[in-house]
Amino acid sequence: xxxxEIIHNVIINRRxxxxxxxxxxxxxxxxIFLLPYIISxxxxxxxxxxxxxxxxxxxxxQSSYTEGADVFxxxxxxxxxxxxxxxxxxxxxxxxxxxxxxRLPATIDMGxxxxxxxxxxxVLRTELxxxxxxxxxxxxxxxxxGEKPCIQVEDRLVSAEGQSYExxxxxxxxxxxMYMVLEGYPVKAPYFAVSAGTTRNGSEALxxxxxxxxxxxVCGRDFTAPDYAQSIRLSREAFGEKLAExxxxxxxxxxxxxxxxxxxxxxxSGYVTRVEAGxxxxxxxxxxxxxxxxxxxxxxxxxxxxxxxxxxxxxHGLGMSQYGADQAARKGSDFIDILKLFFSDVxxxxxx
Numbered sequence: 001x002x003x004x005e006i007i008h009n010v011i012i013n014r015r016x017x018x019x020x021x022x023x024x025x026x027x028x029x030x031x032i033f034l035l036p037y038i039i040s041x042x043x044x045x046x047x048x049x050x051x052x053x054x055x056x057x058x059x060x061x062q063s064s065y066t067e068g069a070d071v072f073x074x075x076x077x078x079x080x081x082x083x084x085x086x087x088x089x090x091x092x093x094x095x096x097x098x099x100x101x102x103r104l105p106a107t108i109d110m111g112x113x114x115x116x117x118x119x120x121x122x123v124l125r126t127e128l129x130x131x132x133x134x135x136x137x138x139x140x141x142x143x144x145x146g147e148k149p150c151i152q153v154e155d156r157l158v159s160a161e162g163q164s165y166e167x168x169x170x171x172x173x174x175x176x177x178m179y180m181v182l183e184g185y186p187v188k189a190p191y192f193a194v195s196a197g198t199t200r201n202g203s204e205a206l207x208x209x210x211x212x213x214x215x216x217x218v219c220g221r222d223f224t225a226p227d228y229a230q231s232i233r234l235s236r237e238a239f240g241e242k243l244a245e246x247x248x249x250x251x252x253x254x255x256x257x258x259x260x261x262x263x264x265x266x267x268x269s270g271y272v273t274r275v276e277a278g279x280x281x282x283x284x285x286x287x288x289x290x291x292x293x294x295x296x297x298x299x300x301x302x303x304x305x306x307x308x309x310x311x312x313x314x315x316h317g318l319g320m321s322q323y324g325a326d327q328a329a330r331k332g333s334d335f336i337d338i339l340k341l342f343f344s345d346v347x348x349x350x351x352x
Contacts, residue, residue, distance in 0.1 A: 017289075019148065057120055079095050079148075082148045082151070083099040086154050097154075097177075099128075099157075100121055100124055102159055104121055104172065106126065109326075112322065114326075115333065116328070117170075118170075118174060119339050120322065122175050122180065122335065122339060122348070123176065123189045123339075126179040126187060130187065131245070132151050133240075150208070170308060176349045176350075179350075180346040187346055193314035193315045193321070193322050194222050194313050195269075195315075196269065196295060197220075197222060197270070198270070198343065199269065199321055200267060200271055201214065201269065213343055215342060217326035217342055221323075222327070227294065228314075229312055230311050231308060232293065232295050233306050234291075235305065237308075239259070239307040245290065246290050259301065268313070295313040295316075297311060297317065298311045320339075320342040324342075325342070
């Protein structure tokens with residue numbers, strides 16, 4: 001689209017500059033001069049752009065390669081699989097690296113340091129490699145485009161512009177093909193916006209040893225994030241209705257101190273893991289979701305007919321704190337240092 005806009009602007013500028021008598025002649029000469037570029041623009045992607053794929057290899061939804069495919073055109077042959085991104089406009093088929101050009105700015109603040117963006121690019125690439133490896137391991141039927149398997153995603157994509165695009169491109173290009181593995185298998189690589197001061201221990205928070213590489217990491221500067229601490233106020237009635245929705249088996253919870261009747265269990269990083277009332281129990285993350293809280297690290301206080309919920313951090317607290325990654329980058333850490341900080345015992349492999 002940039003090339004088309006340039007052509008349009010050139011034509012407009014020439015028409016403004018030319019006098020009334022030379023307008024048509026100037027336009028004709030300009031058209032003849034730009035004809036090869038126009039032809040290249042509209043037909044140069046023949047064989048790459050108008051692609052279709054059905055459930056059984058037949059024709060289906062309209063699909064095309066995204067703008068970033070030109071940057072990573074050679075990856076169409078090198079990569080193990082392609083990305084099929086389902087959008088409102090159809091299905092876009094693209095190399096993994098081209099996909100990251102549009103996925104990265106949708107997942108992290110592009111004002112962060114480039115090394116933090118590189119770390120995020122590796123995390124996103126690891127997610128996709130894990131998705132592909134899991135599909136192969138489970139013997140799932142994977143759609144194909146020619147000889148290439150296609151991994152289906154429905155993520156939000158963004159086209160960065162200007163300086164943000166340049167930073168995004170640098171982050172993707174300089175980490176090209178890199179992803180994290182543990183014993184040769186891509187790890188699950190969670191990330192979130194801001195910690196409550198410390199990330200969560202995976203084995204403790206998820207009660208599974210498979211996440212032993214997610215250690216609790218102190219993020220000493222996350223408290224400086226603008227949205228680190230937040231307060232939510234609910235009327236006592238509204239809070240009671242939410243509790244009845246979350247804990248229908250909790251029994252009678254009338255009287256004063258409604259919030260005080262709840263028993264909260266926390267992990268060592270301060271995040272609530274269990275909310276109990278009577279014999280009923282839900283996870284801290286479910287409680288957070290129902291009440292739309294920024295974080296499961298919260299305190300409850302009831303006063304003057306209202307329930308106040310004070311939270312710390314933004315997100316689930318597992319894996320890489322993006323704000324913490326940016327702070328580490330500002331202190332001189334590169335993306336490898338950042339990844340090793342938040343994901344212990346992992347190795348970084350490269351598939352390109």
